[in-house]
Amino acid sequence: MASSLYRLVRKIREINHRYSKPHIVMSRGVKLALMALRVYLLLLVGLFVYKFILILS
Amino acid sequence: MNLFSKLYYKFRKYWKAIQLYLVIAGPGLVVMVADNDAGGITTYAATGAKYGYNLIWFLLILIPVAYYVQEMTVRLGAVTKRGHAEAIFDGFGAFWGWFSLIDLMIVDWLTLVTEFIGMTAALRIFGVPPWLTVAGVVALMGTIVLNGRYWTWEKIALLFCALNLIYIPGAFIIHPAVSDILREGLIPNFPGGFNGELFFFLMANIGTTIAPWMLFFQQSAVVDKGMLEKDIPWGKFDTFLGSLLTVIVAIFIVVVTGTILKGVDIDSASQAAEQLLKTNHYVGTFMAVGLFDAGLLGAICISLASSWAFGEIFGWAHSLNTKIKEAPWFYASYFLTLITAGLVVLIPGAPLVLITLFVQVIAVTLLPAALVFLILLLNDEKHMGEYCNTLTDNLIGGFIVVVIVILSTLYGISVMFPSLFQ
Numbered sequence: 001m002a003s004s005l006y007r008l009v010r011k012i013r014e015i016n017h018r019y020s021k022p023h024i025v026m027s028r029g030v031k032l033a034l035m036a037l038r039v040y041l042l043l044l045v046g047l048f049v050y051k052f053i054l055i056l057s
Numbered sequence: 058m059n060l061f062s063k064l065y066y067k068f069r070k071y072w073k074a075i076q077l078y079l080v081i082a083g084p085g086l087v088v089m090v091a092d093n094d095a096g097g098i099t100t101y102a103a104t105g106a107k108y109g110y111n112l113i114w115f116l117l118i119l120i121p122v123a124y125y126v127q128e129m130t131v132r133l134g135a136v137t138k139r140g141h142a143e144a145i146f147d148g149f150g151a152f153w154g155w156f157s158l159i160d161l162m163i164v165d166w167l168t169l170v171t172e173f174i175g176m177t178a179a180l181r182i183f184g185v186p187p188w189l190t191v192a193g194v195v196a197l198m199g200t201i202v203l204n205g206r207y208w209t210w211e212k213i214a215l216l217f218c219a220l221n222l223i224y225i226p227g228a229f230i231i232h233p234a235v236s237d238i239l240r241e242g243l244i245p246n247f248p249g250g251f252n253g254e255l256f257f258f259l260m261a262n263i264g265t266t267i268a269p270w271m272l273f274f275q276q277s278a279v280v281d282k283g284m285l286e287k288d289i290p291w292g293k294f295d296t297f298l299g300s301l302l303t304v305i306v307a308i309f310i311v312v313v314t315g316t317i318l319k320g321v322d323i324d325s326a327s328q329a330a331e332q333l334l335k336t337n338h339y340v341g342t343f344m345a346v347g348l349f350d351a352g353l354l355g356a357i358c359i360s361l362a363s364s365w366a367f368g369e370i371f372g373w374a375h376s377l378n379t380k381i382k383e384a385p386w387f388y389a390s391y392f393l394t395l396i397t398a399g400l401v402v403l404i405p406g407a408p409l410v411l412i413t414l415f416v417q418v419i420a421v422t423l424l425p426a427a428l429v430f431l432i433l434l435l436n437d438e439k440h441m442g443e444y445c446n447t448l449t450d451n452l453i454g455g456f457i458v459v460v461i462v463i464l465s466t467l468y469g470i471s472v473m474f475p476s477l478f479q
Contacts, residue, residue, distance in 0.1 A: 015370060016151045024148040024437050033429055034149070044422055044466075051473045 082295050083211040084278035085131065087358065088271050089123060089299025090218040093306050094355030095175020095326065096168070096413070097265040098348050101307045102329040104258055105314030106321050113242030115259060116307050119266045123300040125457050126428065129435050130272050131292035132444045134279030137434075141276040142366035145430050148437065153430070158366055160423040165270050165363040167416040169356055169398035174409050176352035177402055178327035182334070182345045191399035198357060198395060202388070207281050207377040214357055220350045222302075224309040227343035233316040242308075253477075260468035266303075267461055269423040270362045272431060277365035281376050286444065310347075313340060326351075356395070364391040421469030425462040432458055 024030060093101075104112055130141065137144055142161065146154030176194060177187040201213050247255055275296075284292055314329055317336050323329045326348045334341030361377075367390050368375020374384035381388050401407055432454055435446040446454065471477060 011371060015146075015154075019146040019151040019154055022148060022150040024433060025439060029436075030433055033433055034153075037426055037429055040425060040462075040466075041422060044469075047470065047473065048418075 078291055078294065082291075082298075083215065084275050084282060084284075085127065085292060085295030085297070086218055086299040086302065087211065087214045087354075088127065088275040088278070089296065089303040090221050090306070091214075091274075091354040091358040092123070092266060092268065092271060092303050093221060093351050094168075094265075094359075095172050095179075095348060095352040096355075096416070097307070098175070098310060098326040098351045099323075099329075100261045100265045101310040102314045102318075102326045102344070103323040104262060105311035106318040106323040106329065107258065108248045108255075109315040109319045110238045110242035110312065111246055111248040112258065112262070113238065113308050113311060114245045115262060116304050116311065117243075119262065119307075120300050120304045122263070122457050122461070123266050123303065124297050125454055126267055126431070126461070127271060127275055127296045127300070128293050129431050129446075129450075129454060130276040131279055131284070131296055132289055132441070133431070133434055134276040135284045135286055135289050135292060136441055136444045138280055139276075140280055140365055140369045141273045141427065141431070143369035144276070144434055145427075146370060148434050149430060153426070154370065157423065157426060157430070158370060160419070160426070161269060161273055161366055162363055164416065164419050164423050165359050166394055166398055167412055167419060168268070168270060169359050169394060170401050170409070170412050171416055172352040172356040172359065173399050173402040174352075174413065175326065176349050176356070178325060179330065179345045179349035179352065182327060182330055182341075188403055191403060194353060194356065195392075195395055195399055197353075198360070199392065201357065202361075202377060202391060203381060210377050211278075211282070214354070217350055217354050217357070218302075221306055221347065221354065223343045223347045223350070224306055224313060227340045227347075228309040228312045228316075230340055230343075231313060231316050231337060233312050238312060257468070257471055260464045260471065263461060263464045264417060264420070264468045267424065267428075267465075269420055269427050270359050272427050273366055274358050274362035277362065277369070281365070281378070289444065313344065356398075360391050360395045360398075363394055364388075417472045418469045421466055424465050428458045428461060 101116075133144060134140070139147065142154070142158050145157045173191060173194070177190045180190045181187065201210055204210065249255065279292060313333070314323065317340070318329060318332055321332060323332075326344065330341050330344035330348060332341075333344050364387050365375055367373070368384070368387045371386070373386040375387045376384065379387070401412070402409065432446070432451070435441060435454070436451065438445050
């Protein structure tokens with residue numbers, strides 16, 4: 001069990017290393033799109049949290 | 058050359074084209090028809106029951122929408138030889154890669170639960186207990202994938218796609234007035250005015266037409282099938298035919314429920330089937346059989362979409378052309394997803410309605426990201442070369458993506474805060 005978990009962690013590290021840098025050309029348009037996506041997801045997460053608090057209260 | 062020689066020459070030419078298409082056909086047709094999954098059938102049945110034929114024009118608009126989005130996955134898969142998950146990891150790095158992969162895993166698993174809900178509800182109408190449906194489906198799907206050939210899997214999936222057409226004879230049996238369908242359905246209109254409820258239905262129809270798993274599934278299927286750049290035109294045709302079929306099936310479902318159940322509030326397709334059974338035994342049976350088939354097709358594709366994505370990233374052998382010994386992790390993840398999703402449906406008092414709603418909310422986080430990545434990857438000249446998006450592609454694709462993102466987001470929000478759209 002412990003060795004399987006260790007192998008998984010090692011594999012994830014290897015994947016993180018392999019894809020550490022984006023290979024797409026980071027033009028201004030791409031950067032802008034990714035930034036918009038980040039903002040969108042943050043807003044969505046904010047809504048989820050708000051809904052969660054509403055359910056709890 | 059006499060007339061017969063000319064006719065024979067033309068026949069040979071077209072026959073060869075058909076033979077070639079039959080070799081390439083598959084990913085586009087399967088993904089598009091599987092898009093009419095259990096959730097999709099419920100949406101269309103409810104749309105018909107609520108608004109009659111009045112929203113058929115809107116379904117027709119969804120043909121190019123579905124085509125333009127899915128066509129991009131064909132090009133991306135055939136040129137890069139990578140699935141969508143791997144393409145995101147490679148193109149945008151580990152952060153966006155893990156975000157997409159984990160999100161896909163959650164969305165797929167939840168959607169798979171909804172497929173089992175649909176399948177068990179459909180067969181319960183015929184007296185089949187849910188445990189038997191789940192066991193039978195897992196056994197059937199295991200048999201389909203364990204034969205060790207993509208080709209065989211695909212042809213079996215196409216057979217189930219053909220069964221999805223069962224709604225068409227169902228619509229002919231009830232003899233709807235064609236003049237009414239043409240008059241009410243083909244002219245754009247908003248029955249009862251553009252209110253919150255109608256907007257919810259429009260968003261639900263879009264949400265069910267483009268699902269995140271479809272992007273991942275078709276691109277991985279194109280890679281597993283071994284499609285090359287020269288096959289792209291046929292892949293596009295396959296996708297177009299699929300998008301046409303999926304909307305035709307949706308229209309026939311709307312016609313069935315719009316003719317018999319107009320004015321009845323429908324919560325699920327199985328409820329629609331039960332109501333139809335009271336009016337016409339054959340149509341009700343067709344609806345139930347179609348619902349089971351839709352759930353099965355959805356399950357076949359969704360479970361594979363996750364397994365392919367994990368295989369691509371973790372470097373496991375991940376092809377249907379491999380035996381279980383050669384790709385143990387690929388098949389293990391496939392069965393784990395399938396069996397756990399099936400078991401959830403069997404848990405007494407499981408929050409199945411909540412799961413169904415949760416799918417739409419979680420899908421909203423993945424769909425925009427996957428679509429944005431798709432457009433950006435298609436503009437990467439270094440990898441895509443001559444198959445890169447043109448300005449026209451970007452204008453059409455970009456417009457569709459923006460509209461889908463806005464509407465699917467509003468749909469997700471409306472599921473979380475229903476009072477906003479009343």
